[in-house]
Amino acid sequence: MCGIVGLWHWNDGGGEYPRAVERMLAQVRHRGPDETGCYSDDRVALGTARLCIIDAGGGHQPMLDPERRFCLAYNGEIYNYVELRHELESHGHRFESRSDTEVLLRAWLQWGAGALSRLNGMFAFALYDRVQDSLVLARDRFGERPLFYRWSNGRLAFASELKAFLALDDFEFSFDEPALASIFRTWTPLPEATGFRDIRQVPPGSYVTFAPEPVVRRYYDLPLDRRSEQTDIDAAANETRTRLEASVRLRLRSDVEVGTYLSGGIDSAVVTALAVQCSTRTVRTFSVGFEETEFDEAPAQRIMSERLGTRHHRLVVSNAAIAAAFPDALRHAEAPVFRTAFVPMYLLSREVHAQGIKVVLTGEGADEVFLGYDIFKETKIRSSAAGDDEIRRMIAALYPYESHLHGDASPLFALFKQFSGGADDPFFSHHMRFHNSSFATRLLRDQGDDPLRQLRDWMHAEGADTWPAMARAQWLEFRTLLAGYLLSSQGDRAGMAHSVESRCPFLDPDVVDAASRLPEDFLLSPSGEEKRVLRAAFADLLPPEIATRPKLPYRAPDVQPFRDAKPDYLESVLSERELDAVGIFDTRFASKLVKKVLSSDAPASPRESQAFLFLLSTALLDRLFCKREALT
Secondary structure (H helix, E strand, O other): OEEEEEEEOOOOOOOOHHHHHHHHHHHOHHHOOOEEEEEEOOOEEEEEEEOOOOOOOOOOOOEEOOOOOEEEEEEEEEOOHHHHHHHHHHOOOOOOOOOHHHHHHHHHHHHHHHHHHHOOEEEEEEEEEOOOOEEEEEEOOOOOOOOEEEEEOOEEEEEOOHHHHHHOOOOOOOEOHHHHHHHHHHOOOOOOOOOEOOOEEOOOOEEEEEOOOEEEEEOOOOOOOOOOOOOOHHHHHHHHHHHHHHHHHHHOOOOOOEEEEOOOOHHHHHHHHHHHHHOOOOOEEEEEEEOOOOOOOHHHHHHHHHHHOOEEEEEEEOHHHHHHHHHHHHHHHOOOOOOOOHHHHHHHHHHHHHOOOOEEEOOOOHHHHHOOOHHHHHHHHHHOOOOHHHHHHHHHHHOOOOHHHOOOOOHHHHHHHHOOOOOOOOOHHHHHHHHHHHHHHOOEOOOOOOOOHHHHHHHHHOOHHHOOHHHHHHHHHHHHHHHHHHOHHHHHHHHHOOOOEEEOHHHOHHHHHHHHOOOHHHHEOOOOOEOHHHHHHOOOOOOHHHHOOOOOOOOOOOOHHHHHHOOHHHHHHHOHHHHHHHOOEOHHHHHHHHHHHHHOOOOOOHHHHHHHHHHHHHHHHHHHHHOOOOOO
16 A cells, blocks of 8 residues: 655656655655655656555565556555466566566556456556656546546646645645535535545546546446346355455455454454454454443444454544544545544554554445445335335334434434435435535535536436436445545545555455345345345354344544534634635634534534534635644
């Protein structure tokens, strides 16, 4: 795993390139503290900060091919590099290292962009063609690894993290208000966007060619509209287990020890159980806990660790710790956030690093692949246009841990009634979420004409707007919350802040493809049992209390840490002068919200809590990036 940076045609001469890239690398050194490297000529400069996982003595970057035509700067892991190496050797390639970096470079020499569909891994890379003076930026299928770029007047700057651009003297950050409105509405930056003007992401499953103008091409489409008529769930469970076993085995390939995150849910339990089966050493597991029992999953974590015989490490995160770490965790997240749950993961990765672990397996992606989220159950209920009695029963079954949502007086009951029917609408599954999140967009003076337009256009471009309701719901989760938050702010950025690489077995393309072909009822039963086939596949490996445990969302305290600690940085939102200085907020509305959320003894509503966190995080990002302040 690495951090990569680069400049192409950024200035008229090449004299400043090495120094500029060194400054950029210093900003992302946490991603790769083991080794740095730089390549430059009069047109390009590429840099890498390397976290050595495979072939520490080889695989130095940036890497040139034997003819010195192509230069590669690469961040990630190609899990099937051993198999690809054998195939490439059959084509006459001879290798000088054991690294997956060299396999990737030679795969491009052999197949060009066709190599991308052969890669089973997580990656973001830059490949420079010295002969044609062209450059390619590419990213993995699901957006597990980040890659940002700014293209302006024939000049390109790119990096694994936005903070690398702070090293460039003539680079200015400013907010893109319509993009912020989209983030506040959908909870995350969209696949190509950021919250900053003129800075883009390489979309998941895509590559961008600069030769010289940028052209974006997709090489992977989500296969979510291919349900079969299969009737044998036992056969489906066997296939699911076989593919996940292969996925975990591939993701254990490493020259360093691999641990796992063990949350207490079925997803991380399955991954950890398979890791124990496939490992020759005692697996080390890590979990986060909270002082407040409402958020803590200690009993389930303990049961699973004892059953599997892992060496378990548990970090209890206090409200004070969340408030104290919030600014630095946000500096790594680099995007507005709607919850604090990324902060405990940031703190957990610090503990993992302190324990000497560089790589962890996680259960991320399972809910999207196997229909684990409540939003899928809600889609099933609402699309059936159920009567009032059925809606009441299903809400109670969906949210047993939220008793205040039960009954006719529940706001959720009213929303279910309001948003039932009309399942042909592309955003049908997410109507209630987008309705609630529209409250946060009122923070902005300029929301644009339609904060959902970009998402609607993206959905249409991939052809997902014509899919069945459940497939559309999956597409929206993959393209918004998964890629933009769970794999980013709460995933890659929280982990790599402390040089910890996360690997996601549920996002193996073979696993996703197989699950996408299963009948919907195999994933989400008519009675509302989520991940039905996954539970069946691993019933013998898991304790009954884990195998049958309903999905509980990972949550952390959102508003209370700030009420309790009253950190100095709250002045960014408590002061109307500070809010005005950001230049994008409706200061009157924002001030009223802050006063209510921070001073009220009553709990903030979910939409108020989310809006407050969007406001606070955006105000702090303004100080960190636009004003280039150091927050202490």
